[in-house]
Amino acid sequence: MNNSDDTISINLVRLWRTFSHARKKQFIALILLMVLCSFSEILVIGSVVPFLALIANPNSNFMGSIAASALHVISATNIQDIRIVASIFFALSVLLAAIFRTILAWATTYFSFDLGADLGQRIYRAILNQPYSLHINRSSSKVIDSITNQVNGIVYGTTLPLLHLLxxxxxxLFIFGALILVDPTITLISFIGFCVIYLCAALLTKNSLKRNSLFCAYESHRVLQSLQEGMGGIREIIIDGTQNIHAATHSEIDLNLRRAQASTLFISLAPRYPVEAMAIIVMIGVALTLSLGNSNAGELIPKLAAMALGAQRLLPLLQQTFSSWSSLQGAQHSVAEALDLLDLPSEASRLQSIGNISFKRSINIERLAFRYAIDQPLVLKNINLEIIKGSRVGLIGVTGSGKSTFLDLIMGLLEPTSGVINIDGEEKINLSNSRQWQRHIAHVPQNIFLLDRSIAENIAMSDSGSQIDYIRLNRVIRQASLEDYINSLPDKFDTCVGERGIRLSGGQRQRIGIARALYKGADLIILDEATSALDSETERAVIAELDRIDNDVTILMVSHRPETLKSCNFIYEIKNGCLKEVKQI
Structure with a gap:
């Protein structure tokens, strides 16, 4: 149990450190609200005893001195006035407690979910700002799971349970103190008995909760992964008729996850029923004991009512305490994973605070070598190349020869294992200054990334809708041979392309990618098989438009088609990790 509790403590400390200054002040305000709510509960229990005593037997010894004092304080002339005042006070105390509890529930809920929004945004920002080398080794389903399910784990499994626990x-504690004043012996015996039941439940279930925590974190990744695989390969699934296979796989994983979640929920609820049964037995015993020892109903009824009201208030709180502890236990693995993502150093924090890198003359590559891991062979070795600004450079090579890796190095997405990439012979490109260099680059890959938004927004991705330069937009769609297609659409620029451009052909997606690169107005345009989905006539038209753009713009083009590279000033081939110039293709 200590190890689990230590894990909870560590995660809570880590979570506290993620709070902004404003969130910390809100948390402290919540604590103060909890204290006020607790005082209101004391008023309820404290006011029920004189209220019922006055109703049952105002002439009892118990009420004699109280009635005399009350008559003097409120200037009442008879016992009926005291009854009215006691009734009003009891009603107001109940109403006040209800108002405080409602406010506390509202504040607790909104604080938890606002915190979840903060953490979700920070995790997403932290992930987006990681180096590209980490992204290629990380599963997208795990990232999405971290931002959705694991942040929900922080909200539902840590923040809300912690606030409910507090x-x-x-x-x-306040209700317990009030009941001690009513009858200390019965209160202590009952309270200790209830706590023993919950403590035994905690000892018996802690290992199950820990296993469920690990299992839920693992299975939630797999559920999301199976959904992504199914939706991402829907064309092949339909053609191959494998719907039942994918559905069965997802069903098995999802069922395992749901059963683990059900187990955690059942464990958190189970002690409630034996505790409620014990509370009823205790109340029977209390009533019997008091009635045998004191036949005066005027004193018996108020005391029994106070104990019953206290138990009605206290038992749900004990159950809530255990349920919150169970939730904290059951979510620790997911919470730890989410907090680990928050602790990732941001790439932005590593960037040097320097001015913009200028690109006026050339890109100089000297003795460049690269491998993805220390235990893997070199993908590229001893590459030397000078790319003059304004030139058109072609790159060929068989699949897997390292062309895309070479482009990633030039774009500053990867850092060379050895060798250097210099700009104008002065600035050495590395991960610390790559962001400044990337402002000069527009990249058009073979598989174009498209948002589920309009054509205009997909071309002008760096601008919001209100900032799109439609003069520039019209120019680049003409250069990318998109003009006729867009003019044929009812909504023109505002046509939605669908998720990942599903409503477009491969060629249309590639032309939008080319238009996006031209819209950016970059000094270096890198086309990585960017025209492979175009027919020959459209490709020739697009290449001709690219040839007519500013001579200061450098174009680096990868293609398997010899005719695509005819306009290039230089053509190079990557073979066996080495680069050599090709005179004729």
């Missing part, structure tokens, strides 16, 4: 603790 609230229940404050309320429980």
């Amino acid at each position: 609230s229940a603790t404050f309320l429980g």
Whole structure:
């Protein structure tokens, strides 16, 4: 149990450190609200005893001195006035407690979910700002799971349970203190008995909760992965008729996850029923004991009512305490993974605070070598190349020869294992200054990334809708041979392309990618098989438009088609990790 509790403590400390200054002040305000709510509960229990005593037997010894004092304080002339005042006070105390509890529930809920939004945004930002080398080794389904399910784990499995636990603790202690004043012996015996039941439940279930925590974190990744695979390969699934296979795989994983979640929920609820049964037995015993020892109903009824009201308030709080502890236990693995992502150093924090890198003369590559891992062979070795600004450079090579890796190095997405890439012979490109260099680059890959938005927004991705330069937009769609297609659409630029451009052909997606690169107005345009989905006539038209753009723009083009590279000033081939110039293709 200590190891689990230590894990909870560590995660809570880590979570506290993620709070902004404003969130910390809100948390402290919540604690103060919990204390006020606890005082209101004391008023309820404290006011029920004189209220019922006055109703049952105002002439009892118990009420004699109280009635005399009340008559003097409120200037009442008879016992009926005191009854009215006691009734009003009891009603107001109940109403006040209800108002405080409602406010506390509202504040607790909104604080938890606002915190979840903060953490989700920070995790997403932290992931987006990681180096590209980490992204190629990370599963997208795991990232999405971290931002959705694991942040939900922080909200539902840590923040809300913690606040409920604190609230229940404050309320429980204050109610316990009020009941001690009514009857200390019965209160202590009952309270200890209830706590023993919950403590035994905690000892018996802690290992199950820990296993469920690990299992839920693992299976939630697999559920999301199976959904992504199914939706991403829907064309092949339909053609191959493998719907039942994919559905069965997802069903098995999802069922395992749901059963683990059900187990955690059942464990958190199970002690409630034996505790409620014990509470009823205790109340029977209390009533019997008091009735045998004191036949005066005027004193018996108020005391029984106070104990019953206290138990009605206290038992749900004990159950809430155990349920919150169970939730904290069951979510620790997911919470730890989410907090690990928050602790990732941002790439932005590593960037040097330097001015913009200028690109006026050339890109100089000297003795460049690269491998993805220390235990893997070199993908590129001893590459030397000078790319003059304004030139058109072609790159060929068989699949897997390292062309895309070479482009990633030039774009500053990867850092060379050895060798250097210099700009104008002065600036050495590395991960610390790559962001400044990337402002000069527009990249058009073979598989174009498209948002589920309009054509205009997909071309002008760096601009918001209100900032799109439609003069420039019209120019680049003409250069990318998109003009006729867009003019044929009812909504023109505002036509939605669908998820990943599903409503477009491969050639249309590639032309939008080319238009996007031209819209950016970059000094270096890198086309990685960017025209492979175009027919020959459209490709020739696009290449001709690219040839007519500013001579200061450098174009680096990868293609398997010899005719695509005819306009290039230089053509190079990557073979066996080495680069050599090709005179004729």
